Amino acid sequence: MISTLMSQLNPSTSARTTNVSAPRIAFQGERGAFSEQAALQLLGANIKLVPRLTFDTLFTSIAEGLADYILAPLENSLAGSVHRTYDLLVESDLQITAEVVIPIAHHLIGCPGATFEQITTVESHPVALAQCERFFNQFPEIKRLATEDTAGSVAEITESGDQTRAAIAGARAADVYGGIILREHLEDHSENYTRFVLLSSEPHVHERTNKLSLAFKLQHLPAALHRALAPFAHRQINLLKIESRPVKGLPWQYRFYVDLEASVNDAEVVVALDELRSCADEVRLLGCYKAHEF
Amino acid sequence: MISTLMSQLNPSTSARTTNVSAPRIAFQGERGAFSEQAALQLLGANIKLVPRLTFDTLFTSIAEGLADYILAPLENSLAGSVHRTYDLLVESDLQITAEVVIPIAHHLIGCPGATFEQITTVESHPVALAQCERFFNQFPEIKRLATEDTAGSVAEITESGDQTRAAIAGARAADVYGGIILREHLEDHSENYTRFVLLSSEPHVHERTNKLSLAFKLQHLPAALHRALAPFAHRQINLLKIESRPVKGLPWQYRFYVDLEASVNDAEVVVALDELRSCADEVRLLGCYKAHEF
Numbered sequence: 001m002i003s004t005l006m007s008q009l010n011p012s013t014s015a016r017t018t019n020v021s022a023p024r025i026a027f028q029g030e031r032g033a034f035s036e037q038a039a040l041q042l043l044g045a046n047i048k049l050v051p052r053l054t055f056d057t058l059f060t061s062i063a064e065g066l067a068d069y070i071l072a073p074l075e076n077s078l079a080g081s082v083h084r085t086y087d088l089l090v091e092s093d094l095q096i097t098a099e100v101v102i103p104i105a106h107h108l109i110g111c112p113g114a115t116f117e118q119i120t121t122v123e124s125h126p127v128a129l130a131q132c133e134r135f136f137n138q139f140p141e142i143k144r145l146a147t148e149d150t151a152g153s154v155a156e157i158t159e160s161g162d163q164t165r166a167a168i169a170g171a172r173a174a175d176v177y178g179g180i181i182l183r184e185h186l187e188d189h190s191e192n193y194t195r196f197v198l199l200s201s202e203p204h205v206h207e208r209t210n211k212l213s214l215a216f217k218l219q220h221l222p223a224a225l226h227r228a229l230a231p232f233a234h235r236q237i238n239l240l241k242i243e244s245r246p247v248k249g250l251p252w253q254y255r256f257y258v259d260l261e262a263s264v265n266d267a268e269v270v271v272a273l274d275e276l277r278s279c280a281d282e283v284r285l286l287g288c289y290k291a292h293e294f
Numbered sequence: 295m296i297s298t299l300m301s302q303l304n305p306s307t308s309a310r311t312t313n314v315s316a317p318r319i320a321f322q323g324e325r326g327a328f329s330e331q332a333a334l335q336l337l338g339a340n341i342k343l344v345p346r347l348t349f350d351t352l353f354t355s356i357a358e359g360l361a362d363y364i365l366a367p368l369e370n371s372l373a374g375s376v377h378r379t380y381d382l383l384v385e386s387d388l389q390i391t392a393e394v395v396i397p398i399a400h401h402l403i404g405c406p407g408a409t410f411e412q413i414t415t416v417e418s419h420p421v422a423l424a425q426c427e428r429f430f431n432q433f434p435e436i437k438r439l440a441t442e443d444t445a446g447s448v449a450e451i452t453e454s455g456d457q458t459r460a461a462i463a464g465a466r467a468a469d470v471y472g473g474i475i476l477r478e479h480l481e482d483h484s485e486n487y488t489r490f491v492l493l494s495s496e497p498h499v500h501e502r503t504n505k506l507s508l509a510f511k512l513q514h515l516p517a518a519l520h521r522a523l524a525p526f527a528h529r530q531i532n533l534l535k536i537e538s539r540p541v542k543g544l545p546w547q548y549r550f551y552v553d554l555e556a557s558v559n560d561a562e563v564v565v566a567l568d569e570l571r572s573c574a575d576e577v578r579l580l581g582c583y584k585a586h587e588f
Contacts, residue, residue, distance in 0.1 A: 054424070054427055056427075075374075076377075077377065078377050078378055079373065079374070079376070079377060079378075080369075080373070080374035080375035080376060080377045081374035081375065082373070082374060083370075083371065083372050083373060083374045084372055084373075125420055125440070126419055126420060126421075126440070126441075126442045126443075127420075127421075129442065130348070130442075133348055133350075144442070146419070146420070146440045146441045146442040147420075147440045148420045148423065148424075148438070148440040149420075191542050220532065221532070222526075222527065222529075222530035222531055222532050222533075223527035223528070223530065224533075225523065225527075225533055225536065226520065226523045226524060226526075226527035227527075229519065229520045229523070230520060232516075232520075233516065233517035233519075233520035233521075234517070235516075236516035236517065237516055238514065238515070238516050239516075239518075239519055239538070241538050242519065242536055242537070242538045242550075243536070243537045243538070244533070244535050244536045244537070248485050256536075
């Protein structure tokens with residue numbers, strides 16, 4: 001699947017890319033972040049990773065000529081949808097061209113040569129620290145220290161060489177900064193995963209797509225959603241995800257985000273979308289791509 | 295509205311409460327947190343605040359006899375739904391009895407006597423730091439320091455008395471720890487608000503309720519949601535929010551979370567709920583309450 005996707009993403013077909021063989025993938029965070037892990041899982045090692053500090057700068061990466069694709073987190077199984085990504089995606093002309101789901105596994109990473117018994121301080125982003133409560137309850141003598149970044153903490157402790165300091169981050173961060181994994185899976189809830197989408201400035205509608213992401217606006221009227229879903233329900237098209245959000249500054253309007261088990265290569269789906277357009281406003285096709293799994 | 299709610303929440307009507315006049319409200323976080331601000335906005339000052347360290351301990355507060363009510367965050371306008379709250383709520387027997395929406399305003403808080411020009415370090419939870427990018431870009435000489443808690447940072451800097459240290463937190467934290475607000479509204483996005491719900495171990499169906507929160511499970515079949523919404527669509531009952539999530543460990547099943555503009559005091563709504571039960575599994579009424587605003 002990776003090699004197929006890579007051939008489909010061949011940058012030579014893209015107007016914006018420079019003449020290099022590896023596509024440039026922008027992601028939010030530091031080297032070694034979970035986003036980087038997701039990019040490698042989706043596309044393999046032959047990519048050029050472009051770390052971006054904030055979501056705002058991430059979403060301008062293609063327009064600024066710094067990247068060919070953007071990888072953005074869309075939802076986490078514990079924390080929910082990342083509305084910032086949805087907002088920036090809807091406002092942009094970008095298209096979802098692939099998705100990948102990775103488990104968020106928190107490992108304890110120390111300096112080379114360190115043993116678990118030496119560790120006195122554990123550093124990480126507070127969200128990661130909070131997801132490892134059981135570990136800290138088990139070892140109350142270990143001091144926890146908040147930082148701005150999971151992978152960045154691994155960079156800091158390995159640079160210091162201090163064998164009493166460890167960090168909590170994904171396995172990729174240990175690889176990138178030369179740390180060693182002292183304990184695996186510190187996370188309290190194993191059902192912790194994040195779904196990322198690969199965004200392109202051009203639509204890539206491949207042959208074997210089976211998932212369609214849409215956004216549309218509805219007036220705040222009874223039965224409005226029921227009517228908007230009818231074109232898909234009548235054609236036996238499965239709904240995979242639905243979420244509503246109030247539209248900023250417009251108190252009586254809602255934007256719906258819907259994922260369907262469908263492809264725009266299917267003529268029936270095209271007709272259903274036309275019917276949707278007759279009863280909804282601002283219908284935006286966010287992308288048609290191959291689902292990570294069904 | 296507050297006094298009405300307080301009289302409805304009179305703890306003398308609750309079997310679990312002790313013989314004190316102020317109801318005990320548990321919330322997740324430290325004193326001065328946004329949750330505490332939400333509790334005060336909803337219920338006024340005559341409450342006893344019970345800070346709880348984690349979501350898991352928050353949700354056992356009533357059963358352990360430590361609190362009469364629980365205030366939990368349900369969604370944030372930028373970060374999305376708090377799935378941990380939804381999960382713990384669905385698994386519990388708790389009922390939503392009221393809701394409140396508060397703006398998340400990040401202020402710069404320093405020690406008494408400090409001026410903005412003295413500040414060299416600003417401390418806060420990384421999520422708060424990340425939501426104030428514009429401020430840090432404007433003052434690149436100010437060092438940012440991650441901590442585990444917004445309000446806890448204010449506690450630390452005021453305790454230190456160090457006039458070069460400031461923290462980013464809500465206004466309530468300045469009140470609680472005797473800090474002073476050096477700059478208001480550092481947040482990049484003004485449309486940042488969080489919706490909290492007040493949870494009770496007993497259903498409180500008041501007379502003037504207009505919002506109904508439900509959870510139900512559907513098989514992964516085409517048109518399943520369309521059919522489940524029909525009882526409400528046919529009766530012109532407005533949908534205020536909808537969200538789907540895969541059920542843990544059951545790959546082909548989804549749980550839907552729905553908010554309706556409706557009251558269980560309305561006989562038509564009761565019939566619609568019966569119709570829903572005939573086509574959905576595990577229909578759970580999360581609560582019927584007065585909406586924060588329509």
